[in-house]
Amino acid sequence: MLRAILTAGAVLAALLAPASAHARETGQGVPPLTDRHGRVLTLRGWNIEDKTHRGDEALSGITERHLRDLRAQGFGFARLLVFWDDLEPRPGQYSRGYLRKIERVLDWAHRHDVQVVIDAHQDVFGPAFGHRGIPEWATRADGLPFTPHPDDWFAEYFEPAVQRAFTHLYEDADLRRAQSAMWRTLAARFARHPAVFGYDLINEPMGEQRPGEDLPSAARRIERDQLTPMYNRLADAVRSADRDAWVFVEPTPIVGEGVPTGLGRVDDPRVVYAPHFYNTAMEAGADYDPGSGWIEAYERAVTAYPKRYRVPVVVGEWGPLNNALPNMRRFYRDAMASLGRYASGWAGYVWCYGGGYCAVDAAGAFRTNKELTAEPYAQAVAGTVRSAGYDPGAGVYRLAYRAASHGSRTTVLSLPPGTWRITADGGAGVVRRAAGRAWVPAAPGSDVTVTVTRG
Numbered sequence: 001m002l003r004a005i006l007t008a009g010a011v012l013a014a015l016l017a018p019a020s021a022h023a024r025e026t027g028q029g030v031p032p033l034t035d036r037h038g039r040v041l042t043l044r045g046w047n048i049e050d051k052t053h054r055g056d057e058a059l060s061g062i063t064e065r066h067l068r069d070l071r072a073q074g075f076g077f078a079r080l081l082v083f084w085d086d087l088e089p090r091p092g093q094y095s096r097g098y099l100r101k102i103e104r105v106l107d108w109a110h111r112h113d114v115q116v117v118i119d120a121h122q123d124v125f126g127p128a129f130g131h132r133g134i135p136e137w138a139t140r141a142d143g144l145p146f147t148p149h150p151d152d153w154f155a156e157y158f159e160p161a162v163q164r165a166f167t168h169l170y171e172d173a174d175l176r177r178a179q180s181a182m183w184r185t186l187a188a189r190f191a192r193h194p195a196v197f198g199y200d201l202i203n204e205p206m207g208e209q210r211p212g213e214d215l216p217s218a219a220r221r222i223e224r225d226q227l228t229p230m231y232n233r234l235a236d237a238v239r240s241a242d243r244d245a246w247v248f249v250e251p252t253p254i255v256g257e258g259v260p261t262g263l264g265r266v267d268d269p270r271v272v273y274a275p276h277f278y279n280t281a282m283e284a285g286a287d288y289d290p291g292s293g294w295i296e297a298y299e300r301a302v303t304a305y306p307k308r309y310r311v312p313v314v315v316g317e318w319g320p321l322n323n324a325l326p327n328m329r330r331f332y333r334d335a336m337a338s339l340g341r342y343a344s345g346w347a348g349y350v351w352c353y354g355g356g357y358c359a360v361d362a363a364g365a366f367r368t369n370k371e372l373t374a375e376p377y378a379q380a381v382a383g384t385v386r387s388a389g390y391d392p393g394a395g396v397y398r399l400a401y402r403a404a405s406h407g408s409r410t411t412v413l414s415l416p417p418g419t420w421r422i423t424a425d426g427g428a429g430v431v432r433r434a435a436g437r438a439w440v441p442a443a444p445g446s447d448v449t450v451t452v453t454r455g
Helices: 002-020 064-072 096-111 153-158 160-171 173-190 215-239 253-257 294-309 328-342
Strands: 043-048 077-082 115-120 196-200 246-249 271-273 345-348 377-381 383-391 396-403 410-414 420-426 432-434 437-441 447-454
Touching: 043 064, 064 077, 064 096, 077 096, 077 345, 096 115, 096 173, 115 173, 115 246, 153 160, 160 173, 160 215, 173 196, 173 215, 215 246, 215 253, 253 294, 271 294, 294 328, 328 383, 377 383, 377 396, 396 410, 410 447, 420 437, 437 447
Parallel strands: 043 077, 043 345, 077 115, 115 196, 196 246, 246 271
Antiparallel strands: 377 410, 383 396, 396 447, 410 437, 420 447, 432 437
């Protein structure tokens, strides 16, 4: 099964690569993420998770250190993984203890000025298949077979039982109601929590591939016919309890191979398109190939939906498993430049202390090349952004904007550790700095240029 999946991904990537050698789309035309004051927002941070513990020990692997260290490195955003199977272990019975544990993490986030998206996470559907996510009582597989793939867990998504379970989740009326009720419960509990920025309605949704259907066609059909109505249902459920938070919607993971999504419109005024940014070959252990055109193909594909439906983009997960291979430094440079062209933010995978995907080691130091994700950026711009970008070679960040004529007039910058010199020209006032952030006031309607220089 793994060989078939990798072959499909490799063929698709090969078909996409030639076009990217001749042209590059910048991502311009994707709407920015804004707040109620009209400020242009940028979210940069990491996923935080505890997939190991459950029940009474759920979320015990996340400590205040995660949020404190994340903020100290200049990141103000976290995507918090929560699991339906822990929240509702039996139909209609929600765990008050689990809700309190989520709230504890949110309280830490608020203490350290980190905004959080609560992610209803699933891996290979859930506990019925040895993972986390949708409860076993909500899993229906019609007796179809399931064979574990211990060396490649993602291949388990293509097992008949797992695919059929997704079909029932999307199509069975009682499971639709249960999933909506789960989201109403979460939104009602956390609607007023100051750390909550939004809700990611389901992680990496998959579906059932029909006989003779290729993977890109199946993905577009599932997104169009099953995910779009599901997202509209769940957005309505959230809105019944929380009128202000953003709802994050994901395509299937096939978008990682440069396939535009088949998602339709989600009828909600505060929608964020939240694809993931992974490459099949790199996930299987290969080094980054700068000449493959993958990043260019991904950027073209991933910007089509937000341009069409006028929604911002925040990439919900990205980062390779083996970040120490020879070309990975080039990968991080290329990836950060690409994300900066079209995304209003991103959450790397994952803020933990160790090996594998972890951002930092046991002592809290960035692992090889991960430090390239920490750079100055504007968390909130009070005005219209003309240009913004960081030159990692020169160590210089520049932001040019037209200050707002009313409302908030202070732009907020986030700075990673180190010595940074800030100059602000045009209509800017006196810059104030504290705890890795800088506040730049500006005269209404003035043109402002802010330059941040390392050392």
